[in-house]
Amino acid sequence: MKEKEDIIARFIKIRKEFGPTQEKFGKRLGFSDGSISLIEAGKTSINEKHIKLISGVLGISEEWLRSGEGETYKDGKAPSEDAMLEMFRALSPEGRRLVLDYVNVVLKNEKAMQGKVVQEKGDIHPEGLRDAG
Secondary structure, three states, X not given: OHHHHHHHHHHXXXXXXXXXXXXXXXXXXXXXXXXXXXHHOOOOOOOHHHHXXXXXXXXXXXXXXXXXXXXXXXXXXXXXXXXXXXXXXXXOHHXXXXXXXHHHHHHHHHHHHOOOOOOHHHOXXXXXXXXXX
């Protein structure tokens, strides 16, 4: 029973990332109306066909979806990472500096919350990024 609950939890995680709603997620995968709800409620099992479809359409690792082992994505990174990089590349140099300033503030806050020492030399700078244009 735990295995079924675990695969449903991974399914929901992916649905929320790619959704944002059950209906939109279902349409993206070509699932019939209400099927996402039935899967998430545990009334319909996630079968091999579902796993293959999710893996093929969304780039999710079949191994991870089945067992929770390994990387979530086939290539180790979420598709949203590629989209963010493309958006970053489209920014002006000033826009890139603003984004990196914000990222540095977030990183420092996360390190501070984890009790880590914050070092200025660890900041990310535009000239330190490859392919930043």
